[in-house]
Amino acid sequence: MKRFLPTPHLLSPLAGPIALNLPKVAAPRVSWFSVPVRRFTAFAPSAPRTYAYAKFPTKKKYKMTTTATTLKGEPLDKAALESMLRRRMFYTPSFEVYGGVSGLYDYGPPGCALQANIIDLWRKHFILEEDMLEVDCTVLTPHDVLKTSGHVDKFADWMCKDPKNGEILRADHFVEDVLEARLKADKEARGQKVEEKEEDPKKKKKKSKGLEAVKLDDAVVKEYEEVLAQIDNYNGEQLGELIKKYDLRNPATGEQPSPPVAFNLMFQTSIGPSSNLPGYLRPETAQGQFLNFAKLLEFNTGQMPFASASIGKSYRNEISPRAGLLRVREFLMAEIEHFVDPEGHKKHHRFHEVEDIELELLDRHTQLSGQTKTKRVSIGQAVRDGTVDNETLGYFLARIHLFLKKIGIDQTKIRFRQHMANEMAHYACDCWDAELLTSYGWVECVGCADRSAYDLSVHAKKTGAPLIVRQRLDEPKTIEEWEVEIDKKKFGPFFKKDGKTIEAAILATTQEERGQLAKEMEANGKVIINVPGVGDGKVEVSKDLLAIKWQKRVEYIREYTPNVIEPSFGIGRILYALIEHNYWTRASEGGDEARGVLSFPPAVAPTKVLIVPLSSNKDFTPVVRKLSQMLRSAGVSSRVDDSSASIGKRYSRNDELGTPFGVTVDFQTLKDGTVTLRERDSTRQVRAEEDKIIEAIRALVEGTKTWQDIESELPLFEGQEVDITVR
Amino acid sequence: MKRFLPTPHLLSPLAGPIALNLPKVAAPRVSWFSVPVRRFTAFAPSAPRTYAYAKFPTKKKYKMTTTATTLKGEPLDKAALESMLRRRMFYTPSFEVYGGVSGLYDYGPPGCALQANIIDLWRKHFILEEDMLEVDCTVLTPHDVLKTSGHVDKFADWMCKDPKNGEILRADHFVEDVLEARLKADKEARGQKVEEKEEDPKKKKKKSKGLEAVKLDDAVVKEYEEVLAQIDNYNGEQLGELIKKYDLRNPATGEQPSPPVAFNLMFQTSIGPSSNLPGYLRPETAQGQFLNFAKLLEFNTGQMPFASASIGKSYRNEISPRAGLLRVREFLMAEIEHFVDPEGHKKHHRFHEVEDIELELLDRHTQLSGQTKTKRVSIGQAVRDGTVDNETLGYFLARIHLFLKKIGIDQTKIRFRQHMANEMAHYACDCWDAELLTSYGWVECVGCADRSAYDLSVHAKKTGAPLIVRQRLDEPKTIEEWEVEIDKKKFGPFFKKDGKTIEAAILATTQEERGQLAKEMEANGKVIINVPGVGDGKVEVSKDLLAIKWQKRVEYIREYTPNVIEPSFGIGRILYALIEHNYWTRASEGGDEARGVLSFPPAVAPTKVLIVPLSSNKDFTPVVRKLSQMLRSAGVSSRVDDSSASIGKRYSRNDELGTPFGVTVDFQTLKDGTVTLRERDSTRQVRAEEDKIIEAIRALVEGTKTWQDIESELPLFEGQEVDITVR
Structure with a gap:
C-alpha cells in the first residue's frame, strides 16, 4: 500500500x-519512503x-531471494549483530528509561559518527562535486503548503x-x-x-x-x-x-x-499562540526546496540546469513502526532537486563520464513478466534503449551507485528497481529505487524520480508566484495571430454583473473562432458570442466594446516550468545496510565465541585510529598525547583507550566499532620512538617511527595507499597482540 | 522575564x-535561551x-553601550547589511511565497555552508579535541520526560x-x-x-x-x-x-x-495513531543526553569525568518572534553535558592549558552595584579568587572564548556575564553567558551553567533508573551502625494490610532511635513503634518479627550522582553575530555606492575559492575544470563563476559572499599555465603556476600561511581587476 x-x-x-x-x-x-521494501x-x-x-x-517472505550474508559470505546472525550494535551503542531506543517510544531511536557515539561521515561524503560526492545549492529549510511547515502538495489529503x-x-x-x-x-x-x-x-x-x-x-x-x-x-x-x-x-x-x-x-501520517502541531495556524512536521525535505526555487535560480545567476540539495530530519507518524532503523518516525533524509529544461530530452553534460558504469537493473517489463532477475547493463546502454527515460535520470542513477560503492555498500547487494507504470504518480515520467539487500530483504534506500513539472506547477498555481524560468531566446520568435482587445472602461458598465462571464467567454475563443468573429465584426459592426448561462446564451457585442485584430509580435523570452529529477536518500536505512554489509565474525584466539568485526572503509569509520598505551604506566602519557595531536593535525580522528583491559580486548572492542587502525605505544616506543600500526581486518602489524606511521595512516585514510602498500614499505611487526599487559 | x-x-x-x-x-x-539578551x-x-x-x-535602550560597528570600526548600516544578506540568500523567510510564517527562516546556500562550517569547527574544537561522546537524539519527546524536567509546567x-x-x-x-x-x-x-x-x-x-x-x-x-x-x-x-x-x-x-x-512555549503533537501519547518538540537537546547517561558511562568504560555532546534542532513556539535570526521558533543548538564528580572541587585536568587566557568578565557583584564595566582577568585568576566557581566551569569558559575567536568573532565584542544569584535555578552553582555585541545590543549566544546533579536526579527519581556512577573505592570504607532485619515471611501475614506502613515506619527510624529500640527489645522481647494512622498510632512488634543489630560492614563502592557543566550554543545567533562582526564596506572603483565585504576567516567562509575564467571562451573550460579538480583533491571547496558579468562584478559578488580567494584564468594561462590569485580583503593579487597557486591556497585555508607569506613567496600581479572583459 x-x-x-x-x-x-x-x-x-x-x-x-x-x-x-x-x-x-x-x-x-510518491516519495522514496512510500514503497519502501520490495517483497x-x-x-x-x-x-x-x-x-x-x-x-x-x-x-x-524473502526466502527465495534472501541471501543476506556477512561480509565473508556466511549466514548473518541478526540477533548477534543486533546485540553487538546495542552493546557498542550504535543506536538505542529513545527514552528507554521511560519505557521507550516505538519508532524513535537515538544514535550513540559510533552511530552518530558513522552518520556524520556518510553525510560528509554525501556532501562531497553530490553537493561539492556538482556545485549544488544546499539549503536548510524548516521542519515546521504550515498547513497550506502541504495541502497544495497533496500531503494533507493523501499522505x-x-x-x-x-x-x-x-x-x-x-x-x-x-x-x-x-x-x-x-x-x-x-x-x-x-x-x-x-x-x-x-x-x-x-x-x-x-x-x-x-x-x-x-x-x-x-x-x-x-x-x-x-x-x-x-x-x-x-x-x-x-x-x-x-x-x-x-x-x-x-x-x-x-x-x-x-x-x-x-x-494521515503527518505529525500535526500549531504554530504561534493562537491555534489558527495549523502546521505539520515535514514528511520530506523537498517542499522547502520547491518554494525557494525562484530565489535559488536568481542565486545561480539565472543559469539552468542546476540542483538544490538539503540534508535534514523528516517525520512520519507510523501507525505501528517495526523493523528497527528501517521504519522510524523521525529520520534523516538527504534530497536533491535537479531542475532541468523539459525541452532537449533532459540531456546531461556530464553523462559521458558515467555512461560505461554498469548497474543491476530490474526494469518494469521484467517485473510485469513475473521475473525478478536483474540485468547488468551500462547506464549508457539503458538510456539508449529507453529502459531509463533520459540522460539526467541515468546520470543520477550512476552517481547514486558510485556513492553507495564509495561508502562501502556491498556491490553484490545493490540493484535498481524501476517503478511500475501504475506505481508512479500520473505526472512522473520514470522512477527507480536503489534497493539494498539486507536480512529484511531488499530495502529501498534511495529513490530517484523524474517528477516532471508537477511540484513547481501546483505551488505556482496556488500562490501566483512565478516558479518559472525566463529564457532569453537566441533567435527572437515572431508570432502573428488574432488578438482581442476589450475596452474595459465601457465593457464593464455596459454588461454590469455579466461582464466577467462574457469577457471570459471572449478570451476563451480559439484562433479559428476569432478569425470568424473578425469577419463578422467587419461586416456587421458587432458580433454574437456564445455565453452559456447569460440570457439565452447569445450575447451581442458591438465594435465600440471589442476589437479583433490580426497582430504581429516578437517574443525574446521563453517562459517554462522546469522539470525536477529527485534523488532522495534515507540515511538511516543506508546506515543500517552499511552495517550489515560490513559485518563479519572471526574466531578469537582464546577460542571462545566468535568476535564481531565491522569492516567499514576508513572514510566512513566512526573513528579512524585507536591509540593504545600498553599499560597505565605514566611514561606513556606524553607519547599518547603527542600522537593524538599529530593525528589531529593530519585531520584524522582518533581515540585513546587507556583502560585497564588487555590490549587484545581493547582491539577487539574497536573491531566491533569498526575502527580500521590501531597504534600501540609500548616500552620500545620510549626507547626508540617507534610504534606499531595494526590493520583491523588482517590484524597484521607494522612498526616504524611515529611520523612514518602517522604519514601511513593519513595515506590509508585518504585512500591514496592500501594496506598492502604499507606492508611493503614498513617492517612487519610479529609481536602478539592479545593479552599483553605490563612486561 | x-x-x-x-x-x-x-x-x-x-x-x-x-x-x-x-x-x-x-x-x-534556565537554559541558554531563557535570558537571551542583557539590556x-x-x-x-x-x-x-x-x-x-x-x-x-x-x-x-543600548544607546549607552552600543558600539556595534563594521569590521573597520565604522557605524553599522543594518538596513544595508540586511538587504545584502537577503540578496545573497544567506537566509530568507520560510514559505515566503505563501506569505511567510514569522520566526521561521530558511538558510540559502551561503548561510547553509557557513552554518555547516561553524558546526564542523565546533565538532573539531570540542568533540574531537576533548574526546566527547556525540549523540543524536530525537526531537520528538514524550510528555512524561518534559513533565519531569519541569518544562511542561514552567516553560x-x-x-x-x-x-x-x-x-x-x-x-x-x-x-x-x-x-x-x-x-x-x-x-x-x-x-x-x-x-x-x-x-x-x-x-x-x-x-x-x-x-x-x-x-x-x-x-x-x-x-x-x-x-x-x-x-x-x-x-x-x-x-x-x-x-x-x-x-x-x-x-x-x-x-x-x-x-x-x-x-507554554513548546510545540505539542501526538505520537502514534491514538491520541494517548502526547509529545512535544524538544525545547533543548539536553534531555536526550541525560536519559542516555547510564549507557554513555558504560560506553566510556565507566570512566569519569566525561562529556556528551549533541548538535540538533530545537523548537520554541514564540508568542511574537522578532529580531530576525536572534529569536526564532526553530533553531540549531550545540550542547555539551560534561559529567563530573561533585567531590574534589570539580578540578579539570587540562585547566593549566587555559589558565592564562584572559576574558572580559562582568561578574554578579559588578552588576549588583549597577555597573556594566567588564574586568579583563585571566581565567586562572578568576577561579582562584572565586569569581568563577570551579576549574571545570572556568575551563569551558576559556574554551568557548577560543572557539568564538577561532571562527572569527570580534574579540572586542565578547564578554562573559555571570547570572545573578536569583536569575539562576536554585540548584545551579554558577552560570555565565558568552554575550556578543551586535546592532541588537549584547546578545547571549552561549550559556555555560553548572547545573549540579539536578537533571540526573529528577529523572532517576521519576523512573527508578540508576543514573549514577559506582566508583570502586581505593580504600574500602568500614561502617558500623544499627541495622534492622525484618522477617518478611512472618511480618506480612501477621500485620496484613498494615504491614507495609509499619515496615516503612521501622525503616525510617534514626540510628539513635534504633539504639533505644535495641535496648527495649533486649529487655522486653518486643518494641513499640510509632506508626501514625495505624490503630492508636502505637504498634507492638515482637522479636520473632524484627531484629535490631549493631553491624559492621565494609563498602568497596561509592555511589554518586554526577554534576553537570553545560555549555550550550545557539548556532543561529553566533552565525548572525559572526556576519555583523565581519562585515564592512569599501568604496568601489567606479565611484558608485560602497560595496559590502564579509571578511570571514577561510575556515568558516561558505566557499573558499572562486574560479573566474576571463570570458566565456571555450578554451578556458578544461583549465577551469582542472583547477576545480585540483582544489577538490586538496580538500578545498570552490565555485566557478563563468557568467557573463565583468570580472570586477563577479569578484564583488563574492566579496559579499565572503569568499576569501579568487583565481582568474586568462589568455596568459593558456600560454604558460599561470593563474592569478586574489585575496578578498586587500584585493591584491599574485601570479604563478597552477600547482603553486593551489598549494598556496591550501596553506592559506589550513591557516599554516598568511597572505603576507604568499606575497613574499610569489610574484605580485598588478593587472587591474575591474571590468576586464575579452581582450
Whole structure:
C-alpha cells in the first residue's frame, strides 16, 4: 500500500478474490519512503509468480531471494549483530528509561559518527562535486503548503480499531497477520514444517493464542495466498470487505475490528499562540526546496540546469513502526532537486563520464513478466534503449551507485528497481529505487524520480508566484495571430454583473473562432458570442466594446516550468545496510565465541585510529598525547583507550566499532620512538617511527595507499597482540 | 522575564510602583535561551542606574553601550547589511511565497555552508579535541520526560488577548510598548528630541495612531521609567495589575487586553495513531543526553569525568518572534553535558592549558552595584579568587572564548556575564553567558551553567533508573551502625494490610532511635513503634518479627550522582553575530555606492575559492575544470563563476559572499599555465603556476600561511581587476 491514498497500482492481471477496481487517480507525490521494501511472495509456487510491495516484509517472505550474508559470505546472525550494535551503542531506543517510544531511536557515539561521515561524503560526492545549492529549510511547515502538495489529503495509511480493547491496527498488517496465522495453522494441521516469522516475543505469544492446527480447504488456501500476494493493492474499503468476508478477528479479543479509516501520517502541531495556524512536521525535505526555487535560480545567476540539495530530519507518524532503523518516525533524509529544461530530452553534460558504469537493473517489463532477475547493463546502454527515460535520470542513477560503492555498500547487494507504470504518480515520467539487500530483504534506500513539472506547477498555481524560468531566446520568435482587445472602461458598465462571464467567454475563443468573429465584426459592426448561462446564451457585442485584430509580435523570452529529477536518500536505512554489509565474525584466539568485526572503509569509520598505551604506566602519557595531536593535525580522528583491559580486548572492542587502525605505544616506543600500526581486518602489524606511521595512516585514510602498500614499505611487526599487559 | 515561570529575579532594591513579592521558587531549568539578551535601561540617568533583562532589547535602550560597528570600526548600516544578506540568500523567510510564517527562516546556500562550517569547527574544537561522546537524539519527546524536567509546567511566557480583535499580545512586550509610547508622547510635548525605535514600519504606523503629544506629570514619568527598568521581573498577575493600574490599551482597538495567562512555549503533537501519547518538540537537546547517561558511562568504560555532546534542532513556539535570526521558533543548538564528580572541587585536568587566557568578565557583584564595566582577568585568576566557581566551569569558559575567536568573532565584542544569584535555578552553582555585541545590543549566544546533579536526579527519581556512577573505592570504607532485619515471611501475614506502613515506619527510624529500640527489645522481647494512622498510632512488634543489630560492614563502592557543566550554543545567533562582526564596506572603483565585504576567516567562509575564467571562451573550460579538480583533491571547496558579468562584478559578488580567494584564468594561462590569485580583503593579487597557486591556497585555508607569506613567496600581479572583459 502506498502512502498516498487511493492506491492505484494493481500490478498483475491476477484475479483477486475481491475485485480491485482502482481508478487511476492522481497520487500527488510518491516519495522514496512510500514503497519502501520490495517483497516477493512465495505462497503459491505452482501458480504464476506474483508480486506485491510491502511496507515491512518479514524474513520468511524473502526466502527465495534472501541471501543476506556477512561480509565473508556466511549466514548473518541478526540477533548477534543486533546485540553487538546495542552493546557498542550504535543506536538505542529513545527514552528507554521511560519505557521507550516505538519508532524513535537515538544514535550513540559510533552511530552518530558513522552518520556524520556518510553525510560528509554525501556532501562531497553530490553537493561539492556538482556545485549544488544546499539549503536548510524548516521542519515546521504550515498547513497550506502541504495541502497544495497533496500531503494533507493523501499522505495516509489505513487503520482500524478493535471495538473491545481500543487497540489500533494498521489494516493491511492486520489482514496479513490473521491470514498468515490461518495458513500457518493449516500447515501444522497438514503436518508441514512451519517457518517462524521473526517478531518480538511478546507479539508472538499473543498471537499464538489463536493458533490451533486447523486444516483449510485447498481452495481457501489458494484464495488467502492470492490476497496476501497483493495485500498492498487494496484500499481501505477493500480491506474492510476482506475483514468481513473472511471474518478476520483480533486474536487478542476475538473481535472484528472497525472498518478501516485513513490515518494521515503527518505529525500535526500549531504554530504561534493562537491555534489558527495549523502546521505539520515535514514528511520530506523537498517542499522547502520547491518554494525557494525562484530565489535559488536568481542565486545561480539565472543559469539552468542546476540542483538544490538539503540534508535534514523528516517525520512520519507510523501507525505501528517495526523493523528497527528501517521504519522510524523521525529520520534523516538527504534530497536533491535537479531542475532541468523539459525541452532537449533532459540531456546531461556530464553523462559521458558515467555512461560505461554498469548497474543491476530490474526494469518494469521484467517485473510485469513475473521475473525478478536483474540485468547488468551500462547506464549508457539503458538510456539508449529507453529502459531509463533520459540522460539526467541515468546520470543520477550512476552517481547514486558510485556513492553507495564509495561508502562501502556491498556491490553484490545493490540493484535498481524501476517503478511500475501504475506505481508512479500520473505526472512522473520514470522512477527507480536503489534497493539494498539486507536480512529484511531488499530495502529501498534511495529513490530517484523524474517528477516532471508537477511540484513547481501546483505551488505556482496556488500562490501566483512565478516558479518559472525566463529564457532569453537566441533567435527572437515572431508570432502573428488574432488578438482581442476589450475596452474595459465601457465593457464593464455596459454588461454590469455579466461582464466577467462574457469577457471570459471572449478570451476563451480559439484562433479559428476569432478569425470568424473578425469577419463578422467587419461586416456587421458587432458580433454574437456564445455565453452559456447569460440570457439565452447569445450575447451581442458591438465594435465600440471589442476589437479583433490580426497582430504581429516578437517574443525574446521563453517562459517554462522546469522539470525536477529527485534523488532522495534515507540515511538511516543506508546506515543500517552499511552495517550489515560490513559485518563479519572471526574466531578469537582464546577460542571462545566468535568476535564481531565491522569492516567499514576508513572514510566512513566512526573513528579512524585507536591509540593504545600498553599499560597505565605514566611514561606513556606524553607519547599518547603527542600522537593524538599529530593525528589531529593530519585531520584524522582518533581515540585513546587507556583502560585497564588487555590490549587484545581493547582491539577487539574497536573491531566491533569498526575502527580500521590501531597504534600501540609500548616500552620500545620510549626507547626508540617507534610504534606499531595494526590493520583491523588482517590484524597484521607494522612498526616504524611515529611520523612514518602517522604519514601511513593519513595515506590509508585518504585512500591514496592500501594496506598492502604499507606492508611493503614498513617492517612487519610479529609481536602478539592479545593479552599483553605490563612486561 | 524568564522562560520558566514564576520569575524569581528581582535584581535591585529599587522600589517599584508595584511591589514584587517574588518567592524563591525552584525554576527547574534556565537554559541558554531563557535570558537571551542583557539590556541596560537609560531612562533615568540621574537616578541610580538600574538594570533588567529582556528577551528582545531595542537599539534605543543600548544607546549607552552600543558600539556595534563594521569590521573597520565604522557605524553599522543594518538596513544595508540586511538587504545584502537577503540578496545573497544567506537566509530568507520560510514559505515566503505563501506569505511567510514569522520566526521561521530558511538558510540559502551561503548561510547553509557557513552554518555547516561553524558546526564542523565546533565538532573539531570540542568533540574531537576533548574526546566527547556525540549523540543524536530525537526531537520528538514524550510528555512524561518534559513533565519531569519541569518544562511542561514552567516553560512559558505570559500572554493576553485583545477582547475586540482577538489579537494575542505578549504581556511584557505589550506593557513595555504602551508605556514607551506614552513616554515618547510626553517627550514630544516637552519638545525633547525623540529617538526612533527600530521596528518594522507597519507596526510603527499602527502605534503612532495613539501617539499624540501628551505631557505627563514628572512623578508619572518616573514611575513608568521604573516599571520599564524592571519589566522582566513581573509575573503574570503583576503584569495584569500594571495593565489595570495604568489603563493600558491596545492602540489598534483602544481596548484593555485580558489578564495575562501562561502560554507554554513548546510545540505539542501526538505520537502514534491514538491520541494517548502526547509529545512535544524538544525545547533543548539536553534531555536526550541525560536519559542516555547510564549507557554513555558504560560506553566510556565507566570512566569519569566525561562529556556528551549533541548538535540538533530545537523548537520554541514564540508568542511574537522578532529580531530576525536572534529569536526564532526553530533553531540549531550545540550542547555539551560534561559529567563530573561533585567531590574534589570539580578540578579539570587540562585547566593549566587555559589558565592564562584572559576574558572580559562582568561578574554578579559588578552588576549588583549597577555597573556594566567588564574586568579583563585571566581565567586562572578568576577561579582562584572565586569569581568563577570551579576549574571545570572556568575551563569551558576559556574554551568557548577560543572557539568564538577561532571562527572569527570580534574579540572586542565578547564578554562573559555571570547570572545573578536569583536569575539562576536554585540548584545551579554558577552560570555565565558568552554575550556578543551586535546592532541588537549584547546578545547571549552561549550559556555555560553548572547545573549540579539536578537533571540526573529528577529523572532517576521519576523512573527508578540508576543514573549514577559506582566508583570502586581505593580504600574500602568500614561502617558500623544499627541495622534492622525484618522477617518478611512472618511480618506480612501477621500485620496484613498494615504491614507495609509499619515496615516503612521501622525503616525510617534514626540510628539513635534504633539504639533505644535495641535496648527495649533486649529487655522486653518486643518494641513499640510509632506508626501514625495505624490503630492508636502505637504498634507492638515482637522479636520473632524484627531484629535490631549493631553491624559492621565494609563498602568497596561509592555511589554518586554526577554534576553537570553545560555549555550550550545557539548556532543561529553566533552565525548572525559572526556576519555583523565581519562585515564592512569599501568604496568601489567606479565611484558608485560602497560595496559590502564579509571578511570571514577561510575556515568558516561558505566557499573558499572562486574560479573566474576571463570570458566565456571555450578554451578556458578544461583549465577551469582542472583547477576545480585540483582544489577538490586538496580538500578545498570552490565555485566557478563563468557568467557573463565583468570580472570586477563577479569578484564583488563574492566579496559579499565572503569568499576569501579568487583565481582568474586568462589568455596568459593558456600560454604558460599561470593563474592569478586574489585575496578578498586587500584585493591584491599574485601570479604563478597552477600547482603553486593551489598549494598556496591550501596553506592559506589550513591557516599554516598568511597572505603576507604568499606575497613574499610569489610574484605580485598588478593587472587591474575591474571590468576586464575579452581582450
